[in-house]
Amino acid sequence: MxxxxxxxxxxxxxxxxxxxxxxxxxxxxxxxxxxxxxxxxxxxxxxxxxxxxxxxxxxxxxxxxxxxxxxxxxxxxxxxxxxxxxxxxxxxxxxxxxxxxxxxxxxxxxxxxxxxxxxxxxxxxxxxxxxxxxxxxEHFFVGKPPEAVGEACAHELSWESQKDRALLRQMLLSRTPASSVASICGLSGMFILNAMGTEGLCLYHLPALQVVVAVKNKEGGTLCLLDIIGQKIPTLAQIVGALDCAPSSIEAHFSPDLLDWTGTKAPCQKKNVLMIRGEFDIDRPFMLQPTLAF
Ligand SMILES: CC(C)(COP(=O)(O)OP(=O)(O)OC[C@H]1O[C@@H](n2cnc3c(N)ncnc32)[C@H](O)[C@@H]1OP(=O)(O)O)[C@@H](O)C(=O)NCCC(=O)NCCS
Known part of the structure; x- marks a missing residue:
């Protein structure tokens, strides 16, 4: 220069x-x-x-x-x-x-x-x-919803509620990886900025499963699962049951290997692409949670 x-x-x-x-x-x-x-x-x-x-x-x-x-x-x-x-x-x-x-x-x-x-x-x-x-x-995963399991228990979190904010914070700080293939587990501040800045994103606390899920409803009844925050990742059937929803299809915007569900991979066409420099040893399709993009 x-x-x-x-x-x-x-x-x-x-x-x-x-x-x-x-x-x-x-x-x-x-x-x-x-x-x-x-x-x-x-x-x-x-x-x-x-x-x-x-x-x-x-x-x-x-x-x-x-x-x-x-x-x-x-x-x-x-x-x-x-x-x-x-x-x-x-x-x-x-x-x-x-x-x-x-x-x-x-x-x-x-x-x-x-x-x-x-x-x-x-x-x-x-x-x-x-x-x-x-x-x-990166790839997202799309497929049929599983048969719902368990009782409805979803509570939608509000950014205005101090109690909900405290719950979300505590769960973000003690979360476990959402996938065994590839995931980010941390960057809690980025989660807050991304979740607040994503139009249509909703956060639901599912107390029976002890998780918060980040979801988006797309036109045509597709449920997009963007992230799961908890100490143990439930199955997709349990999540659908707890949300008490009947989506026409599911899109998982992170690797769904822990959800006891398989979807078909589809290439992401996001405005922002992921770039890497150095060793990145992964031979399976994956997506890092969009809630933790930094
Ligand atoms: C991109 C940005 C950071 C570049 O800053 P800068 O100090 O002008 O960059 P440099 O002078 O070191 O390098 C400029 C070169 O970067 C490349 N470049 C700049 N903007 C670019 C763009 N939008 N797309 C592709 N290449 C770009 C060009 O090769 C450019 O060369 P030129 O000066 O001969 O045109 C600046 O334009 C910016 O702040 N843009 C808005 C924010 C942004 O897009 N940030 C990147 C997000 S990942």
Whole structure:
């Protein structure tokens, strides 16, 4: 990168939530992605490993940023050390000077010291190809609903209810992987931001099964299962019974291997694709929960 590009800018690395530089990074993300992090304060679920690599102007505005976090990934049932890249943004007046590429190189140098695997989700994969990332095709799973088992017991959680928020928080912090093939188990703050930001997403507490399920109803009576939060994953038949619903079909937007149900794989066509850099040893179709996209 041309030195002139950063002449009036100060480079900083930071992971102190609440510091003035942290707030300046959040302001950049609010301006770029319309991101509101207030829910993270309400739920007290800031990601402790969030680390930002940024350029600041003289008046402490964040001109460009790339962030890294630890990703609590499980592959084939085992925890895998992985890091994630997120919050990649440059203010419009500072773009096309090489700031993002510079910050990405710095962030990746840090990631490489933490783990052999880096993941990200992006709508502009071409930007990341020169850094050794490749696109991984995810699949969702579609099929007939199973015969319902058990009594109806669903309670829809409300963002307004302090009791529901406390329940959700406690369950997120003590959850187990939703799949033995591939899943993320953690990033509770991301779950809150994604769940709040996904139109039509509903959270149901199923007390008899001791889980919260994230679902979406699609046109034509299809039930989309987006995530299951609990210490033990119930079968899909139990979930359908507890929800007391009669969907025409089911879509599982994560690997359904623990649900005692099989669906047919279908390629995801999301705006944001999953990219990986490093060792990613998985030979079965899978999808990481969209509720934990970072
Ligand atoms: C993408 C973004 C971070 C690039 O920041 P930047 O500091 O201008 O990036 P750099 O100067 O290091 O690199 C620019 C190069 O990136 C590539 N690039 C930029 N935007 C791109 C896009 N939307 N699609 C594909 N490639 C892109 C181009 O090759 C560009 O080269 P050019 O300057 O010759 O046109 C910035 O445009 C931005 O904040 N966009 C909005 C937020 C966003 O999309 N973030 C990425 C989400 S994963």
């Amino acid at each position: 041309d030195e002139a590009a950063t002449a009036a800018l100060v480079y900083r690395e930071n992971n102190e939530n609440g510091s003035p530089t942290f707030q300046a990074v959040m302001d950049l993300l609010a301006d770029t992605f319309d991101l509101n992090i207030e829910p993270l304060k309400t739920f007290d679920l800031f990601e402790p490993t969030y680390r930002s690599f940024s350029y600041f102007t003289e008046n402490r505005t964040c001109a460009a940023n790339v962030s890294a976090i630890d990703v609590p990934l499980f592959l084939s049932g085992n925890p895998v050390k992985a890091t994630g890249i997120q919050s990649v943004a440059t203010r419009p007046s500072y773009r096309h000077r090489g700031l993002s590429r510079d910050l990405l190189a710095r962030a990746l140098a840090w990631c490489d010291k933490q783990s052999d695997l880096v993941l990200l989700h992006t709508s502009i994969p071409d930007f990341y190809l020169p850094f050794g990332f490749s696109i991984v095709q």
